[in-house]
Amino acid sequence: MKARVTVFCKEAVFDPQGHTLAVSLRQVGFPGVKGTRVGKVIDIELSSNSVAEAKASVQQMCEKLLANPVIESFSYEIKE
Protein backbone atom coordinates (compact mmCIF):
# COMPACT_ATOMS: atom_id res chain seq x y z
CA MET A 1 0.00 0.00 0.00
CA LYS A 2 1.23 3.51 -0.77
CA ALA A 3 0.63 6.86 0.85
CA ARG A 4 1.36 10.37 -0.37
CA VAL A 5 1.82 13.01 2.34
CA THR A 6 1.87 16.71 1.50
CA VAL A 7 3.22 19.25 4.00
CA PHE A 8 2.90 23.03 3.60
CA CYS A 9 3.55 26.01 5.84
CA LYS A 10 0.27 27.15 7.36
CA GLU A 11 -1.46 29.94 5.43
CA ALA A 12 -0.73 32.47 8.17
CA VAL A 13 3.00 31.63 8.16
CA PHE A 14 5.26 33.48 5.74
CA ASP A 15 6.83 31.10 3.20
CA PRO A 16 10.14 32.69 2.12
CA GLN A 17 10.95 29.94 -0.38
CA GLY A 18 7.60 30.38 -2.08
CA HIS A 19 7.96 34.15 -2.11
CA THR A 20 11.43 33.96 -3.69
CA LEU A 21 10.23 31.44 -6.26
CA ALA A 22 7.35 33.69 -7.32
CA VAL A 23 9.75 36.62 -7.80
CA SER A 24 12.13 34.42 -9.83
CA LEU A 25 9.35 33.05 -12.03
CA ARG A 26 8.16 36.59 -12.83
CA GLN A 27 11.74 37.56 -13.68
CA VAL A 28 12.34 34.65 -16.07
CA GLY A 29 9.28 35.40 -18.17
CA PHE A 30 6.14 34.42 -16.30
CA PRO A 31 4.50 37.72 -15.27
CA GLY A 32 1.20 35.90 -14.70
CA VAL A 33 2.44 34.25 -11.50
CA LYS A 34 0.49 35.77 -8.60
CA GLY A 35 2.12 33.72 -5.88
CA THR A 36 3.62 30.35 -5.04
CA ARG A 37 3.93 28.20 -1.96
CA VAL A 38 6.56 25.49 -1.65
CA GLY A 39 6.05 22.36 0.43
CA LYS A 40 7.27 18.81 0.86
CA VAL A 41 5.75 15.71 -0.63
CA ILE A 42 6.57 12.30 0.81
CA ASP A 43 5.69 8.99 -0.86
CA ILE A 44 5.63 6.15 1.65
CA GLU A 45 5.50 2.45 0.80
CA LEU A 46 3.80 0.48 3.54
CA SER A 47 3.68 -3.26 4.15
CA SER A 48 0.13 -2.95 5.54
CA ASN A 49 -2.78 -4.33 3.48
CA SER A 50 -5.58 -2.50 5.27
CA VAL A 51 -6.55 1.04 4.29
CA ALA A 52 -7.75 1.87 7.83
CA GLU A 53 -4.50 0.63 9.35
CA ALA A 54 -2.43 2.56 6.79
CA LYS A 55 -4.42 5.73 7.46
CA ALA A 56 -3.95 5.49 11.22
CA SER A 57 -0.27 4.81 10.75
CA VAL A 58 0.30 7.72 8.35
CA GLN A 59 -1.66 10.11 10.59
CA GLN A 60 0.69 9.19 13.45
CA MET A 61 3.79 9.57 11.25
CA CYS A 62 2.68 13.07 10.26
CA GLU A 63 2.09 14.09 13.86
CA LYS A 64 5.31 12.52 15.15
CA LEU A 65 7.89 13.19 12.46
CA LEU A 66 6.77 14.53 9.11
CA ALA A 67 5.19 17.88 9.97
CA ASN A 68 5.84 20.55 12.56
CA PRO A 69 2.33 21.24 13.90
CA VAL A 70 3.25 24.74 15.05
CA ILE A 71 3.91 26.10 11.58
CA GLU A 72 2.93 23.36 9.13
CA SER A 73 -0.24 21.62 8.05
CA PHE A 74 -0.38 18.24 6.35
CA SER A 75 -2.70 16.16 4.23
CA TYR A 76 -2.37 12.64 2.88
CA GLU A 77 -3.99 10.13 0.60
CA ILE A 78 -3.72 6.36 0.63
CA LYS A 79 -3.36 4.49 -2.66
CA GLU A 80 -3.65 0.72 -3.03
Add this chain to the structure above:
Amino acid sequence: MKARVTVFCKEAVFDPQGHTLAVSLRQVGFPGVKGTRVGKVIDIELSSNSVAEAKASVQQMCEKLLANPVIESFSYEIKE
Protein backbone atom coordinates in the same frame (compact mmCIF):
# COMPACT_ATOMS: atom_id res chain seq x y z
CA MET B 1 -6.28 29.47 -11.78
CA LYS B 2 -4.09 27.24 -9.63
CA ALA B 3 -1.49 24.63 -10.46
CA ARG B 4 0.18 22.03 -8.28
CA VAL B 5 3.61 20.86 -9.42
CA THR B 6 5.26 17.79 -7.90
CA VAL B 7 8.99 17.16 -8.35
CA PHE B 8 10.75 13.93 -7.37
CA CYS B 9 14.20 12.49 -7.94
CA LYS B 10 14.05 10.05 -10.87
CA GLU B 11 13.54 6.42 -9.84
CA ALA B 12 17.08 5.51 -10.85
CA VAL B 13 18.60 8.30 -8.74
CA PHE B 14 19.36 7.60 -5.08
CA ASP B 15 17.25 9.77 -2.76
CA PRO B 16 19.27 10.19 0.47
CA GLN B 17 16.55 12.22 2.21
CA GLY B 18 13.97 9.54 1.51
CA HIS B 19 16.33 6.79 2.63
CA THR B 20 17.10 8.57 5.92
CA LEU B 21 13.42 9.25 6.52
CA ALA B 22 12.50 5.58 6.06
CA VAL B 23 15.19 4.56 8.57
CA SER B 24 13.94 7.18 11.06
CA LEU B 25 10.30 6.14 10.69
CA ARG B 26 11.22 2.49 11.36
CA GLN B 27 13.16 3.59 14.43
CA VAL B 28 10.33 5.67 15.94
CA GLY B 29 7.83 2.83 15.79
CA PHE B 30 6.73 2.25 12.21
CA PRO B 31 8.39 -1.04 11.20
CA GLY B 32 5.93 -1.40 8.31
CA VAL B 33 7.61 1.36 6.29
CA LYS B 34 9.22 -0.30 3.25
CA GLY B 35 10.61 2.88 1.74
CA THR B 36 9.99 6.57 1.27
CA ARG B 37 10.82 9.16 -1.36
CA VAL B 38 10.86 12.86 -0.60
CA GLY B 39 10.07 15.51 -3.20
CA LYS B 40 8.95 19.09 -3.59
CA VAL B 41 5.43 20.30 -4.13
CA ILE B 42 4.80 23.78 -5.49
CA ASP B 43 1.39 25.48 -5.55
CA ILE B 44 1.26 28.26 -8.13
CA GLU B 45 -1.46 30.88 -8.44
CA LEU B 46 -1.81 32.10 -11.99
CA SER B 47 -3.66 35.09 -13.39
CA SER B 48 -4.53 33.14 -16.55
CA ASN B 49 -8.14 32.06 -17.11
CA SER B 50 -7.48 29.45 -19.78
CA VAL B 51 -6.56 25.89 -18.81
CA ALA B 52 -4.57 25.36 -22.01
CA GLU B 53 -2.58 28.56 -21.45
CA ALA B 54 -1.93 27.65 -17.79
CA LYS B 55 -0.77 24.16 -18.80
CA ALA B 56 1.67 25.50 -21.39
CA SER B 57 2.98 28.05 -18.91
CA VAL B 58 3.47 25.53 -16.08
CA GLN B 59 5.17 23.03 -18.41
CA GLN B 60 7.67 25.77 -19.34
CA MET B 61 8.18 26.76 -15.68
CA CYS B 62 9.01 23.14 -14.81
CA GLU B 63 11.49 22.84 -17.64
CA LYS B 64 13.11 26.22 -16.99
CA LEU B 65 13.20 26.56 -13.22
CA LEU B 66 11.32 24.08 -11.08
CA ALA B 67 12.95 20.76 -11.93
CA ASN B 68 16.44 19.64 -12.84
CA PRO B 69 15.79 17.39 -15.86
CA VAL B 70 19.03 15.45 -15.33
CA ILE B 71 18.00 13.95 -12.00
CA GLU B 72 14.39 14.96 -11.42
CA SER B 73 11.02 14.24 -12.97
CA PHE B 74 7.94 16.41 -12.57
CA SER B 75 4.20 16.20 -12.90
CA TYR B 76 1.50 18.84 -12.51
CA GLU B 77 -2.22 19.35 -12.38
CA ILE B 78 -4.25 22.47 -13.09
CA LYS B 79 -7.18 23.37 -10.83
CA GLU B 80 -9.69 26.06 -11.59
